[in-house]
Amino acid sequence: MSTETSDRILSWHSNPSRPRYTPPPGAIDAHCHVFGPMAQFPFSAKAKYLPQDAGSDKLFSLRDHLGFARNVIVQASCHGTDNAATLHAIAVSEGKARGVAVVNPAIGDDELHAMDAGGMRGIRFNFLKRLVDDAPKDKFLEVASRLPRGWHVVIYFEADILEELRPFMDAIPVPIVIDHMGRPDVTQGPDGADMKAFRGLLDSRPDIWFKATCPDRLEEPAGPPWDDFARAVAPMVADYSDRVIWGTDWPHPNMQNAIPDDGALVDMIPRIAPTPELQQKLLVTNPTLLYWPEEIGSES
Numbered sequence: 001m002s003t004e005t006s007d008r009i010l011s012w013h014s015n016p017s018r019p020r021y022t023p024p025p026g027a028i029d030a031h032c033h034v035f036g037p038m039a040q041f042p043f044s045a046k047a048k049y050l051p052q053d054a055g056s057d058k059l060f061s062l063r064d065h066l067g068f069a070r071n072v073i074v075q076a077s078c079h080g081t082d083n084a085a086t087l088h089a090i091a092v093s094e095g096k097a098r099g100v101a102v103v104n105p106a107i108g109d110d111e112l113h114a115m116d117a118g119g120m121r122g123i124r125f126n127f128l129k130r131l132v133d134d135a136p137k138d139k140f141l142e143v144a145s146r147l148p149r150g151w152h153v154v155i156y157f158e159a160d161i162l163e164e165l166r167p168f169m170d171a172i173p174v175p176i177v178i179d180h181m182g183r184p185d186v187t188q189g190p191d192g193a194d195m196k197a198f199r200g201l202l203d204s205r206p207d208i209w210f211k212a213t214c215p216d217r218l219e220e221p222a223g224p225p226w227d228d229f230a231r232a233v234a235p236m237v238a239d240y241s242d243r244v245i246w247g248t249d250w251p252h253p254n255m256q257n258a259i260p261d262d263g264a265l266v267d268m269i270p271r272i273a274p275t276p277e278l279q280q281k282l283l284v285t286n287p288t289l290l291y292w293p294e295e296i297g298s299e300s
């Protein structure tokens, strides 16, 4: 794999619009990543894509531009199980970021606890074959059984393997957060097979959360109006309002051929969460419960 800068893919918008929608104070972008910078944090030898640098300075500028207060940084597959770039971004965030790690399941308890001290609050299991070489369920379950207190598991899969993953998910002993709703076909509408199956999963246990994210990944073209996404997802946000979070997905891994405008993504929020109450849960209350739980109840 070449490491020339010109050969590395650019997947984020260089000049995103300022959103018309203003997020509530304390809003959290709960799904984003950092890439490198490569000179400081090299990409994994097993990376399936080699991106342009997208470090913490760019992420935090975008956070401010979009009107958000904090980030949850999810370790991207291009960094494999070396979480240094994500931990560095959290460390320089002045308390405004926490994270989700990707680990070798053989990781020791000491290292997990060091990651907890570094601001990680969960681990991610990625089942997308185009992103990872293997996803060993038995090893994932073992490490899930010895996570630091308060951690959860983030799972990334596509709709066609939801049923196959059900026994695995049933056995996970901590809360689960599903990336991008398990990538349903939103063109089927709110009552389509994929949304029904996903509701079945959410109904199977009360501690499964989800990210109402990525209209750009779930609907062609990768720009607004994203009407199918809004029609399929708004009822989910209303019906499971205590278990849903939101994020930009910046710097949009693998979206180099259809780079979304982050301002337009933020402007989708009132279309899937039309009331101030839903927006407060989606952007503040729910991600705070997952990532800064010590703050809940400390305000009174």
Ligand code: 0GY
Binding pocket: 075, 076, 077, 078, 131, 179, 249, 252, 253, 254
């Ligand atoms: C996402 C989605 C993708 C990539 C990754 O870790 C990653 O590389 O998550 C994808 O290509 O669908 O959530 O960022």
